[in-house]
Amino acid sequence: MNRHSIYEPENAKILNIREQTEKEKLFEIELESGEPLDHDPGQFVELSIAGVGEAPISITSSPTKEGASFELCVRAVGNVTNALHNLKINDEVGIRGPFGTGFDVEEFKGRDVLFIGGGLGLAPLRSLINYVIDRRDEFGKTAILYGCREPCEILYEDELDQWDEMTNMDLHQTVDRCPEGVCWEGNIGVITTLIPHVDFDPDTTIAAVCGPPIMYRFVMEELKNRNLPDEQVFLSLERRMKCGVGKCGHCQIDGLYTCQEGPVFNYADVKDVEEAL
């Protein structure tokens, strides 16, 4: 963290850009200092583009990743993210962070892990998925449920294939709909339709869920049907974290600050918070 101002971004360089879908790109970034970001899975950074502004972006790489760089998977949806999409390899950006409370990996250790990701929600989950993969012995069985609206929106296709081939890893995918002429052999239906097909023990399982706001209520209902206790579900929520440091107020969920107590929350702590879900 910068010593003289919490608002001063550190220079960083784009090392690599991989196109994911029409709207999403994966950026590999390294701080000018050469230091690793030193983040927890589920935390976020404030990405700055001089002259355009800052945007909060969840870190999609695991801290266990080799080398000092980290990755951000970014959808072009506003001024900052559009500008980022126009940048090239070796261009510079500013980074503040990592900020917020990520997934408490200690809570996950020794348990079976169920990942449920909708759309771009897979991005923050991937930091934890790869963490679990890199420290496989410390966790039990894992299952990944991943849903998108259409096959063209699927992220990390290469990686999904790898995950699918791993032993002890159960991958289920679905799309809400498949336009005519597009090849898709998997499940069609919203993500909740996958849950009944997954075999997990509610006593030993802990779930990490991330997706668009509308997804949570339905997913939580299904998990409840499967007797998974609220305390064993962690959610990553999206808000407009403008400062990232608990000051600007934009990310408040009733009395909670998404940038401080979140973006990863225990479901039991937010289920009665009206503005949360």
Place this chain on the structure above:
Amino acid sequence: MISKEDFEAFVERLVKEDHREVVGVQEKGDKFVFDELKAAKDLRLDYDVTILPPKKYFMPQRETLVKYKVKDGHKAVNEITPRIILGIHPYDLEAIRQMDKVFSDTYEDKNYLKKREASVLVGVNIENVSEWCFAGSMGTSTIEEHYDLMLTDIGDKYAIEIGSEKGFELLDEADVMEASEDDISAVKKKKEGVKEKFEKKLDLPPEELPILLERSYGNTDFWKEHSEKCYSCGSCNLVCPTCYCFDVKDFNELTLDEGERIRQWDGCLLEEFAIVAGDENFRENRYQRYRHRFMRKGRYIHDRFGDIACVGCGRCGSHCVPDIADPTEIYNDLKEVTK
């Protein structure tokens, strides 16, 4: 103690000779504002309330946080003007105490804290009470610490209480004398007397607000009814001494190769405050935004920092054109309907 004559001479010397900027309460039309003093005679220590609180000196309405050059990256900026601020009422001093806490919490906001450090706070006990003020109910009509100096008008002289080393040093140049027993009891009487002057009152002790608000969160009808006339103009936020939310924007030079990142006061009553990328608005309805402000003042901040974040200055009520922002009315009504 200092005679009023000597006090004016002392302020005049500060204005002319001190290297710091001297600001104080002055007239603006038939209202009052904190502004740079050009002459001691402009100081109005008998004011009722200022339009904006002195917070603007530590967290200016618009403030540069970072300068950037597209080719060289970002550089933090903190434009500090050391100041002597004259005439802060006790409720505003309490608000500053709370803001000090907010900006030191977890991540220190040096832009605020350094400006705060470079300031000398000279308080004054309330002479005239604004019709909207209810500091008496909030326990903020007087304050015994968190100032550098505190003045009390007792006729032809001011009693001066010293709150800090900084305050003590400021008095170096002043013709002060020891207080007599009579002076001390006059100050005491003044402080006790002010409590009786407020027409606006809260019908419950402020400590009960967090519970009351928690219970009434779900009373949607109440919040809808009271917010029906809300303009979502944010005036109540913007004049509040304990509101500190802000927006951040980049402003480029026309050459497009450099510019400044600026923070500007923002307000949770404004329609777009809780919008995220992709245009989802997490507080879309007027009543939700309206409710959020009262929840924050009386409950959320209390849960986080232990303070009731309303100091009873009454500015929000007085600046609300449709007259729906007065906290005493809302909290008293809530008490009525929440049994």
Place this chain on the structure above:
Amino acid sequence: MSGKPKAAFFDLAGCEGDQLQIANLEEKVLDLINIVEVVSFREIMKEHSDDYDIAFIEGSVTNDHLAERLEEIRENASIVVGLGSCATIGGINSIRNSQDHEEVKHRVYGDQADLFPSWDKAKAIEDVIKVDYHVHGCPIDRDEFIHVVESLVLGKDPEIPNYPVCVECKLNENICAFERDEFCVGPVTRAGCDSCCVNEGTICWGCRGLIDNPNDDAHSDVLEEYGLSAEEVMKKFNLYFGWQQEARKDE
């Protein structure tokens, strides 16, 4: 857009006061033409070209001829920006929208009224064509115009406030018009002018138009509570809001 984008300025029914604001940018004009190439601007240059990327359009649409011209501009330009109240919200021209058209024509043109065909209602340009961005105001704010140009050159959406003028009045520590026993439409009017009129001790007339979601019912009530008759309230709302009020009714 690669290279310097080409910009052209056009005027429909209006006073050209917004283009005058741009012509008066003085030394900043030089910086401006460093980032955009101006290919047409009747007020300051003779040359004209129909090869442009960004069209800035001043004035409202009041007859078929102007509407056709507007459609041509839309076809040529990749980005259309409304410039000033007449273009963005119908502006002063739309005062007549609530009056008898024949009477209005005769008041203006006398016996020769028939020589000037015109619609009975003045329209904002977005009533006729798709408009990408608006620079509001009567006249426009120079800094905001520069912000819009800069943003377009950088390929970003300009940030135009969607909150009322009250915000800027508070930041400027103005005494509220209502506290001076005056009446103001600031609480429903889009900010971005830095509350310039109120800073000078007058009131907000609403030249930047309504915010997206104004509480105008509440404002009518409030104005009446403060002692204005319903008719006077309508007048307050009609100086600039005529076209917008009607357009919102149609939604």
